[in-house]
Amino acid sequence: MTCLFAPSLAFRHYNPDELVLGKRMEDHLRFAACYWHTFCWNGADMFGVGSFDRPWQQPGEAIELAKRKADVAFEFFHKLNVPYYCFHDVDVSPEGASLKEYLNNFAQMVDVLAAKQQQSGVKLLWGTANCFTNPRYGAGAATNPDPEVFSWAATQVVTAMNATHQLGGENYVLWGGREGYETLLNTDLRQEREQIGRFMQMVVEHKHKIGFRGTLLIEPKPQEPTKHQYDYDVATVYGFLKQFGLEKEIKVNIEANHATLAGHSFHHEIASAIALGIFGSVDANRGDAQLGWDTDQFPNSVEENALVMYEIIKAGGFTTGGLNFDAKVRRQSTDKYDLFYGHIGAMDTMALALKVAARMIEDGELDKRVAKRYSGWNSELGQQILKGQLSLAEIAKYAEQHQLAPQHQSGHQELLENLVNHYLFDK
Template sequence: MTDFFGTLSPLRYDPESDQMAFRHYNPDEVLLGKRMEDHLRFAAAYWHSFAWPGGDPFGGQTFERPWFGDTMEDARLKADVAFEMFQILNVPYFCFHDADIRPEGATFAESARRFSEITDIFAQKMEQTGTRLLWGTANLFSHRRFMAGAASNPDPEVFAWSAATVKNCLDATHALGGENYVLWGGREGYETLLNTDLAAETEHMGRFLSVVVDYKHKIGFKGAILVEPKPQEPTKHQYDYDVGTVYGFLKRFGLEDEVKMNIEQGHAILAGHSFEHEIAMAQALGIFGSIDMNRNDYQSGWDTDQFPNNVPEVALAYYEILKGGGFTSGGTNFDAKLRRQSLDPEDLIAAHAGAMDVCARGLKAAAAMLEDGTLEQMRRNRYAGWESPDAQAMLGMDLETIAAKVADGKIDPMPRSGRQEILENVVNRFV
């Protein structure tokens, strides 16, 4: 045991407690026939919790952590503290990038050896604690070698380096029993078209993703391959802009049955969408996988990755997830970080605990809305006209036949209310 979290004990569900506790997250509470823990499938993110130093675009490090350094001793201490936090929070899962868990080596081989040593430590700690791996991924955006992207880089040596890195990370994820593997193209885009070959870069990205999928099957990895969309920042435009854009990309390369989406709330907002829109779109296209739960500051134009605190927003997101059947291999990963002024170890626990309660409240509201059935009944009523034999037959007609039905005076549509305010009032009964 380390002394980083002092005397903090594992949190428990106790709505009346005057100590730090869960007020709404009760892992064993049953909703729609399933335990709350099994609905939410919480995961803690290694990067923001243990690797982020507290900087922003206008200022550097504010956090002082005993494991901040470039030695393997630092990395081992970081792992000790991380698994202590997972136990305090009782989260069933965690997620990591390779660069989060080990210091960069002088060569690729040295970095790989360091990565392997820490993943061996993870395996021991996972067996001891019961904590599981929701997903692993590779950081292909922070190092200066990735300044022009990874799979889309104009330099083929960077493409090769990136492929080798993903292979190592996918091997480790497989060995640790990870339930998914995520590819996030943090710099897969461009800053100016003046030096960019769009056709070549997207073709190379498609080939990269294809060989990752092929390798997944070769090693027998049963988890899902997930892509995480984001529209911009730091690039001017990223090729994985949103769910719809990524689906078109997957169709182009014949990967729509192989790859699903890891959808982040903050990225959805940056793309001009709501979180629930991106989830609903992925469900409709059959590519929903997992979520990164966070939020942006709506008064800032960049990805602030704050812990969620808006129950109505969260409820609408979980409504779409539950309506689609819930998570399978995916879950709720807190891709969220403390504010730069939240310096204390207790802040890290409180941030996660509060976010877990917000998600629990949102999930309970979403489940209640589904059980009530009013929203779905009103939706069915709006489309009821399509259930008639004539309407269904029209879908098999050619354009001239449809036009003739209108010309004969058999069709004279009258607008009907969308009833949006009434629907919003229904939602407000629950949140």
Template sequence: MSQSIFSAFPTVKYEGEESQSELAYRYYDADKVVLGKPLSEHLRFAVAYWHSLAMNGSDPFGGPTLQRPWMLDGDAMRAARSKADAAFDLFRILDLPFFTFHDRDVAPEGDSLKDSLKNLQMMGDYLAEKMSTHKTKLLWGTANLFSHPRFMAGAATNPDPEVFAWSATTAKHCMDLTKRLGGANYVLWGGREGYETLLNTNMAQELDQLGRFLTLVVDYKHKIGFEGQILIEPKPKEPTAHQYDFDVATVFGLLKRFDLQDKVKVNIEANHALLAGHSFEHEIATAAALGLLGSLDMNRGDPLLGWDTDQFPNDFRAITMAMYHVIQAGGLGKGGLNFDAKVRRQSFEPEDMIHAHVGAVDLCARAFLVAAKIVEDGRYAQMLKERYSGWQTAQAQSMFKGELTLDEIASATEASEINPKPRSGKQEQLENFLGRMIL
């Protein structure tokens, strides 16, 4: 077997905060026990196959800049195997527990659906062989139902029922492969499940189609005994003008409509939160409050650019608060932290890919350690608890639990002649407290 572009690099090790090595973990000590579990179990890091192995550095204004050997090979299946060899070399170097993939990342499109599924089956065999000699496991699989021109008007929401059937068939086989490889989750990312203009859109029809598609996937999960989670990844726009999985709250409404709220969770991406006009922290807190928190895509957007830049995370405060809400929600369970991020067009050397992941891993690990410190300290939680302490009185609990009618609340309030006074939200005090904990 030929050497991959990553073969010469040693495995990244934890060397502690004093390390001077650029390719060492300073904060990610996988075995360090925090809040009763090793960091590796809390964070469950994953390398994204598509951004790390399939992206070529192109953007809407420029062509490819990452000339990987498998991208230049005219034999599509041989190139896919070469890419897989490089992938598992990269997984070995980073020493992270999981990876993630779309079907088109690992297997080329064929001349027909039958050929595409055959390619996926063959590459599934190859991935299973690679996994048998490596310790990296599968966090989740998914289907690419957005790149090919057949999906230009969506997959599940396409006005053409043949596209719906093609997409459903593809999702079935991708879930089969995910189960076969021991995946902990299966992700549904709409990509183009939305509209570019309402002039040619029957929204009621498309929403019903989307609900039918989701129900089919959930039913099939139970039929084959797949024990992983089904996840939806919210995104508000781009490439469409509007997508039906706009944000976590919108997804919750969609799931409630089709009675799937207890069967599907969300995979939240930081950059998508920004595009929806939210913070990553907001989307995680919303998912936790609604019982939907499943997994996270770790990246960032550039607020100066209006599109999905998928950069590696570097905002320490933002990730610290994201980790705090993950801890408060009880953790990610079968989910994890997937680096759905790509190096910049100018970062075309293989070593750049390693630097990007090492820095992101350390940032997330350090943020988690600080978040755990905030939890263990307890003062922040106590301040929050005190703000809502009035709700613990018998009268307030009666209102909260629905034991009083509106008339009864009004009568009691009028009789008491209460006159509520404003109370400080103590925002600046809290910001200072969290700033000191982070520093």
């Protein structure tokens, strides 16, 4: 019997130079590999020690191991042919035992990364600061009850923003890993909201001060590690941005697994961000609806991601953002090639999803049906309502005078689901 699939390190669907809707596939997708899951995680979990044998994770001088890690990382980026990468500050540099050591180590490693980028042509999609792992951040960073912890976090963010700017990064991400609470019994919600609001305002001020032309991004997540996080989902982040006058300054980096944890579909979060005008970038992965934590698996559903790419491409595509694989191999995946299998499969998944999305856009049937469904709002009555030319009482008077008796029109959900399957599976 012939095997229909043999393990391969070749792409089946991703071709960076293939034109899709008149644009190179690489330019549509803007793939990035992440530093943390790929090169920092050692395979440990809550119930077991590290299961991976990574030479750069062995005992030794921290700064030399960081340089060895950078060698491996850029070799991986080159072999995988991804145009971008992403990092947290302490992914690429030893944290050290003091603030002075942190700053000195990071400065050294930024020079190393700059040289690697120059040599390889790989660019930085985004940088960020890890303000959640160290025990000092147990009660948060910007929302911490201690202003000295707040100040340490500010130092990390300033330093990571400056590094991102120096390295030509196209975005800077802010993920509030512990910006939330475990119990309301010891939490002042108003105080913490004011703190993080001011922190974000200062981040925006610093962006303009240093001349960083990239995009600032908040990454929503509902919980984990805290019980409840303040950046719960896209809609919550938008409300926060509006409150502090930041909706024109900060966008969102949407992670698929975080949407799952918030009880939303990935499609919903992408569409919501686009509708609210704050869509920025994507962490492409997947979660497990049967589990209540962040599994960070590689994306493998063309069905799910075709709808995501449809929304993104229909809205004009990425500008500074891209598809970062915030995903990790499983703890049992200890073969050195598993890192490649995971990324190659994910890149093929997103490439095929892009092709399906292109078919949906070229055919235009979904758009036509949505436009027809809302066509009544193009009428004189609809336009007067939307333009604020009628009060609530005037609309009620109109309905009475014209004896309105509207009839429900079918939403044709089943037909549209069949149509999407046609794009997915018909050749």
